[in-house]
Amino acid sequence: MMTVAQTVAEPTRRDFLFIATGAVGAVGVASAIWPFISQMAPDxxxxxxxxxxxxxxxxxxxxxxxxxxxxxxxxxxxxxxxxxxxxxxxxxxxxxxxxxxxxxxxxxxxxxxxxxxxxxxxxxxxxxxxxxxxxxxxxxxxxxxxxxxxxxxxxxxxxxxxxxxxxxxxxxxxxxx
Ligand code: FES
The missing domain is CATH 2.102.10.10 (Rieske [2Fe-2S] iron-sulphur domain)
Known part of the structure:
Protein backbone atom coordinates (compact mmCIF):
# COMPACT_ATOMS: atom_id res chain seq x y z
CA MET A 1 0.00 0.00 0.00
CA MET A 2 1.34 3.43 -0.91
CA THR A 3 1.98 5.88 1.95
CA VAL A 4 1.60 9.65 1.82
CA ALA A 5 5.39 10.03 2.17
CA GLN A 6 5.98 7.91 -0.97
CA THR A 7 3.52 9.86 -3.10
CA VAL A 8 5.31 13.07 -2.14
CA ALA A 9 8.81 11.63 -2.57
CA GLU A 10 8.24 10.30 -6.08
CA PRO A 11 7.49 13.61 -7.84
CA THR A 12 10.33 15.21 -5.89
CA ARG A 13 12.81 12.72 -7.32
CA ARG A 14 11.48 13.30 -10.82
CA ASP A 15 11.89 17.05 -10.34
CA PHE A 16 15.49 16.50 -9.28
CA LEU A 17 16.23 14.37 -12.35
CA PHE A 18 14.69 17.00 -14.58
CA ILE A 19 16.76 19.77 -13.02
CA ALA A 20 19.91 17.67 -13.11
CA THR A 21 19.37 16.93 -16.80
CA GLY A 22 18.79 20.60 -17.46
CA ALA A 23 22.02 21.48 -15.68
CA VAL A 24 24.02 19.00 -17.78
CA GLY A 25 22.46 20.49 -20.90
CA ALA A 26 23.45 23.99 -19.85
CA VAL A 27 27.04 22.92 -19.16
CA GLY A 28 27.16 21.19 -22.53
CA VAL A 29 26.07 24.33 -24.34
CA ALA A 30 28.48 26.49 -22.39
CA SER A 31 31.44 24.26 -23.16
CA ALA A 32 30.49 24.19 -26.84
CA ILE A 33 30.37 27.98 -27.03
CA TRP A 34 33.41 28.74 -24.91
CA PRO A 35 36.12 27.50 -27.31
CA PHE A 36 34.54 29.60 -30.05
CA ILE A 37 34.48 32.76 -27.93
CA SER A 38 37.93 32.15 -26.52
CA GLN A 39 39.33 31.81 -30.03
CA MET A 40 37.55 34.96 -31.16
CA ALA A 41 39.08 37.00 -28.39
CA PRO A 42 42.63 36.03 -27.55
CA ASP A 43 43.80 37.84 -24.45
S1 FES B 1 38.59 50.67 -52.11
FE1 FES B 1 38.99 49.85 -50.20
S2 FES B 1 40.03 51.42 -49.14
FE2 FES B 1 39.65 52.26 -51.10
Whole structure:
Protein backbone atom coordinates (compact mmCIF):
# COMPACT_ATOMS: atom_id res chain seq x y z
CA MET A 1 0.00 0.00 0.00
CA MET A 2 1.34 3.43 -0.91
CA THR A 3 1.98 5.88 1.95
CA VAL A 4 1.60 9.65 1.82
CA ALA A 5 5.39 10.03 2.17
CA GLN A 6 5.98 7.91 -0.97
CA THR A 7 3.52 9.86 -3.10
CA VAL A 8 5.31 13.07 -2.14
CA ALA A 9 8.81 11.63 -2.57
CA GLU A 10 8.24 10.30 -6.08
CA PRO A 11 7.49 13.61 -7.84
CA THR A 12 10.33 15.21 -5.89
CA ARG A 13 12.81 12.72 -7.32
CA ARG A 14 11.48 13.30 -10.82
CA ASP A 15 11.89 17.05 -10.34
CA PHE A 16 15.49 16.50 -9.28
CA LEU A 17 16.23 14.37 -12.35
CA PHE A 18 14.69 17.00 -14.58
CA ILE A 19 16.76 19.77 -13.02
CA ALA A 20 19.91 17.67 -13.11
CA THR A 21 19.37 16.93 -16.80
CA GLY A 22 18.79 20.60 -17.46
CA ALA A 23 22.02 21.48 -15.68
CA VAL A 24 24.02 19.00 -17.78
CA GLY A 25 22.46 20.49 -20.90
CA ALA A 26 23.45 23.99 -19.85
CA VAL A 27 27.04 22.92 -19.16
CA GLY A 28 27.16 21.19 -22.53
CA VAL A 29 26.07 24.33 -24.34
CA ALA A 30 28.48 26.49 -22.39
CA SER A 31 31.44 24.26 -23.16
CA ALA A 32 30.49 24.19 -26.84
CA ILE A 33 30.37 27.98 -27.03
CA TRP A 34 33.41 28.74 -24.91
CA PRO A 35 36.12 27.50 -27.31
CA PHE A 36 34.54 29.60 -30.05
CA ILE A 37 34.48 32.76 -27.93
CA SER A 38 37.93 32.15 -26.52
CA GLN A 39 39.33 31.81 -30.03
CA MET A 40 37.55 34.96 -31.16
CA ALA A 41 39.08 37.00 -28.39
CA PRO A 42 42.63 36.03 -27.55
CA ASP A 43 43.80 37.84 -24.45
CA UNK A 44 45.52 41.21 -24.76
CA UNK A 45 48.88 39.89 -23.60
CA UNK A 46 48.88 37.28 -26.36
CA UNK A 47 48.07 39.87 -28.98
CA UNK A 48 50.64 42.34 -27.66
CA UNK A 49 53.36 39.70 -27.67
CA UNK A 50 52.52 38.77 -31.27
CA UNK A 51 52.47 35.12 -30.27
CA UNK A 52 50.87 32.58 -32.59
CA UNK A 53 47.10 32.24 -32.11
CA UNK A 54 45.29 28.92 -32.36
CA UNK A 55 41.78 28.90 -33.77
CA UNK A 56 39.17 26.14 -33.60
CA UNK A 57 37.41 25.96 -36.97
CA UNK A 58 34.71 23.53 -35.79
CA UNK A 59 32.06 26.14 -34.89
CA UNK A 60 32.42 28.06 -38.20
CA UNK A 61 29.57 27.03 -40.47
CA UNK A 62 29.95 26.68 -44.23
CA UNK A 63 29.45 30.08 -45.83
CA UNK A 64 30.46 31.92 -42.66
CA UNK A 65 33.31 34.42 -42.30
CA UNK A 66 34.88 34.94 -38.88
CA UNK A 67 37.17 37.81 -37.88
CA UNK A 68 40.16 37.44 -35.62
CA UNK A 69 43.01 39.77 -34.68
CA UNK A 70 46.63 38.73 -34.80
CA UNK A 71 49.46 41.19 -34.11
CA UNK A 72 46.87 43.97 -34.19
CA UNK A 73 45.83 43.07 -37.73
CA UNK A 74 42.37 41.96 -38.75
CA UNK A 75 42.16 38.53 -40.36
CA UNK A 76 39.20 36.90 -42.10
CA UNK A 77 38.73 33.14 -41.81
CA UNK A 78 36.21 32.04 -44.39
CA UNK A 79 34.58 28.61 -44.58
CA UNK A 80 33.88 28.52 -48.29
CA UNK A 81 31.03 26.59 -49.85
CA UNK A 82 31.71 24.07 -52.60
CA UNK A 83 30.34 26.58 -55.12
CA UNK A 84 32.64 29.34 -53.82
CA UNK A 85 35.66 27.05 -54.05
CA UNK A 86 34.79 26.06 -57.62
CA UNK A 87 34.30 29.67 -58.65
CA UNK A 88 37.67 30.61 -57.15
CA UNK A 89 39.41 27.69 -58.88
CA UNK A 90 37.84 28.26 -62.30
CA UNK A 91 38.99 31.85 -62.78
CA UNK A 92 41.19 32.52 -65.83
CA UNK A 93 44.44 33.90 -64.39
CA UNK A 94 44.92 36.25 -67.33
CA UNK A 95 41.78 38.08 -66.18
CA UNK A 96 43.33 38.93 -62.82
CA UNK A 97 45.10 42.17 -61.88
CA UNK A 98 47.24 40.30 -59.35
CA UNK A 99 47.34 36.83 -60.90
CA UNK A 100 47.43 34.06 -58.34
CA UNK A 101 45.79 30.64 -58.57
CA UNK A 102 43.42 29.78 -55.76
CA UNK A 103 45.62 26.79 -54.93
CA UNK A 104 48.45 29.18 -54.00
CA UNK A 105 46.19 30.94 -51.49
CA UNK A 106 44.88 27.96 -49.53
CA UNK A 107 46.46 24.92 -47.88
CA UNK A 108 46.47 21.65 -49.80
CA UNK A 109 43.60 19.39 -48.73
CA UNK A 110 41.82 22.30 -47.00
CA UNK A 111 40.56 24.28 -49.97
CA UNK A 112 37.29 25.11 -48.21
CA UNK A 113 39.23 27.37 -45.80
CA UNK A 114 40.45 30.79 -46.88
CA UNK A 115 42.52 32.85 -44.44
CA UNK A 116 43.36 36.42 -45.50
CA UNK A 117 44.16 39.77 -43.95
CA UNK A 118 40.98 41.80 -43.52
CA UNK A 119 42.00 45.27 -44.71
CA UNK A 120 41.53 46.49 -48.26
CA UNK A 121 44.82 46.82 -50.13
CA UNK A 122 43.77 50.24 -51.41
CA UNK A 123 43.61 52.43 -48.29
CA UNK A 124 42.88 49.94 -45.56
CA UNK A 125 39.11 49.96 -45.10
CA UNK A 126 37.42 46.74 -43.99
CA UNK A 127 35.61 45.09 -46.91
CA UNK A 128 32.17 43.55 -46.42
CA UNK A 129 31.96 39.76 -46.77
CA UNK A 130 29.65 37.93 -49.19
CA UNK A 131 29.18 41.15 -51.15
CA UNK A 132 30.15 42.44 -54.57
CA UNK A 133 29.89 41.06 -58.08
CA UNK A 134 31.95 37.96 -57.18
CA UNK A 135 30.29 37.35 -53.82
CA UNK A 136 33.65 37.57 -52.08
CA UNK A 137 34.13 40.99 -50.47
CA UNK A 138 33.13 44.53 -51.37
CA UNK A 139 35.00 47.53 -50.00
CA UNK A 140 32.50 50.33 -49.39
CA UNK A 141 35.14 53.07 -49.26
CA UNK A 142 36.01 53.26 -52.95
CA UNK A 143 34.36 50.20 -54.47
CA UNK A 144 37.04 47.54 -54.66
CA UNK A 145 35.65 44.07 -55.30
CA UNK A 146 37.37 40.84 -54.23
CA UNK A 147 36.41 37.30 -55.22
CA UNK A 148 35.96 34.23 -53.01
CA UNK A 149 39.73 33.78 -53.01
CA UNK A 150 40.25 37.36 -51.78
CA UNK A 151 41.71 38.41 -55.15
CA UNK A 152 41.13 41.91 -56.45
CA UNK A 153 38.70 41.89 -59.37
CA UNK A 154 37.39 45.46 -59.68
CA UNK A 155 38.06 48.90 -58.23
CA UNK A 156 41.23 50.72 -57.16
CA UNK A 157 42.88 48.18 -54.84
CA UNK A 158 46.17 47.17 -56.47
CA UNK A 159 46.65 43.71 -55.00
CA UNK A 160 44.87 40.70 -53.53
CA UNK A 161 44.08 40.45 -49.81
CA UNK A 162 47.33 38.91 -48.53
CA UNK A 163 47.45 35.50 -46.87
CA UNK A 164 49.01 35.59 -43.39
CA UNK A 165 51.36 32.87 -42.17
CA UNK A 166 49.32 29.98 -40.79
CA UNK A 167 49.25 26.20 -40.63
CA UNK A 168 46.75 23.46 -39.93
CA UNK A 169 47.36 21.71 -36.62
CA UNK A 170 44.51 19.28 -37.42
CA UNK A 171 41.57 19.23 -39.83
CA UNK A 172 39.68 21.60 -37.55
CA UNK A 173 42.36 23.74 -35.99
CA UNK A 174 44.78 26.31 -37.39
CA UNK A 175 47.60 28.27 -35.90
CA UNK A 176 48.08 31.81 -37.19
CA UNK A 177 51.61 33.08 -36.88
S1 FES B 1 40.03 51.42 -49.14
FE1 FES B 1 38.99 49.85 -50.20
S2 FES B 1 38.59 50.67 -52.11
FE2 FES B 1 39.65 52.26 -51.10
Missing amino acids: AATIAAGAPVEMDLGPIAEGQIVKIFWRGKLIFVRHRTKKEVEEAQNVVLADLRDPQPDSARVKEGHSQWLVVYGNCTHLGCVPLGNEGAFNGWFCPCHGSVFDTSGRIRQGPAPTNLPVPPYAFLSDSKIQIG
